[in-house]
Amino acid sequence: DTEVTQTPKHLVMGMTNKKSLKCEQHMGHRAMYWYKQKAKKPPELMFVYSYEKLSINESVPSRFSPECPNSSLLNLHLHALQPEDSALYLCASSQDTPPSTGEQYFGPGTRLTVT
Amino acid sequence: GENVEQHPSTLSVQEGDSAVIKCTYSDSASNYFPWYKQELGKRPQLIIDIRSNVGEKKDQRIAVTLNKTAKHFSLHITETQPEDSAVYFCAASPQTGANNLFFGTGTRLTVIP
Numbered sequence: 001d002t003e004v005t006q007t008p009k010h011l012v013m014g015m016t017n018k019k020s021l022k023c024e025q026h027m028g029h030r031a032m033y034w035y036k037q038k039a040k041k042p043p044e045l046m047f048v049y050s051y052e053k054l055s056i057n058e059s060v061p062s063r064f065s066p067e068c069p070n071s072s073l074l075n076l077h078l079h080a081l082q083p084e085d086s087a088l089y090l091c092a093s094s095q096d097t098p099p100s101t102g103e104q105y106f107g108p109g110t111r112l113t114v115t
Numbered sequence: 116g117e118n119v120e121q122h123p124s125t126l127s128v129q130e131g132d133s134a135v136i137k138c139t140y141s142d143s144a145s146n147y148f149p150w151y152k153q154e155l156g157k158r159p160q161l162i163i164d165i166r167s168n169v170g171e172k173k174d175q176r177i178a179v180t181l182n183k184t185a186k187h188f189s190l191h192i193t194e195t196q197p198e199d200s201a202v203y204f205c206a207a208s209p210q211t212g213a214n215n216l217f218f219g220t221g222t223r224l225t226v227i228p
Contacts, residue, residue, distance in 0.1 A: 058215075102147040
C-alpha cells in the first residue's frame with residue numbers, strides 16, 4: 001500500500017460542532033503531518049508527529065487538537081472553529097529513520113467548510 | 116526561518132515548448148528540495164526532488180537543477196503536454212526526517228494545445 005488516505009473527503013460543520021478528521025497510511029512511515037491549504041496558497045504546516053510523539057506545533061490555535069493513536073493513524077480533532085478555518089486539510093507521511101529520504105506523501109485532503 | 120520565493124506565479128506555454136520555474140531559498144542549512152504538482156482539487160504529488168550533494172537530476176521530461184552557492188533551484192519541463200497544466204510548488208527543507216517543508220508560493224502552468 002503506497003497511499004495516504006483521509007476521511008471524510010468533505011465536511012461542513014457549525015462553529016459549535018465537534019468533529020474529527022482521520023488519516024491513515026500503511027507504508028511504515030514514522031512521521032506524519034497535518035497541513036492546512038487555503039485556495040491558491042501553498043500548504044502550511046500545522047503539526048508534525050515523529051514516532052507517535054508530537055514534535056512540531058506551528059503555533060496552531062487550541063481549537064485544533066491532533067492525536068496519533070498509533071504509527072498508522074493520525075487524527076485532527078476540531079472544536080469551536082471559525083469560518084476562516086475553512087480550508088483543505090492535508091495529511092502527509094514520510095519515513096523518519098535513517099537513511100531518511102525526506103519525501104513527504106500527501107493524502108487527498110479533507111475540504112472543510114465552517115458555517 | 117527558511118523563506119522560499121518562487122517565480123513566475125503564472126506561466127503559459129505552447130504544447131511542445133519548455134517551461135522553467137525558478138525558486139530561491141534563504142537558509143543555507145536547507146539540503147532537500149522537492150517539487151510538487153497539484154491539479155485542481157487534488158493532492159500535491161511529488162514529481163522530483165534533489166539533495167544538496169547533487170547539482171542536477173533528470174526524470175524523463177522533468178529535470179531539476181540546484182545551485183547551492185546562489186541558493187536557487189529550478190524545475191525544467193521539456194516537450195510540455197496539456198496534462199502538465201497544474202500548479203507547481205517548490206519547497207526546501209533544512210534537514211531530512213520529520214521536519215517542515217517550506218513551500219514556495221506556487222506557479223500556475225497552463226499548456227496551450
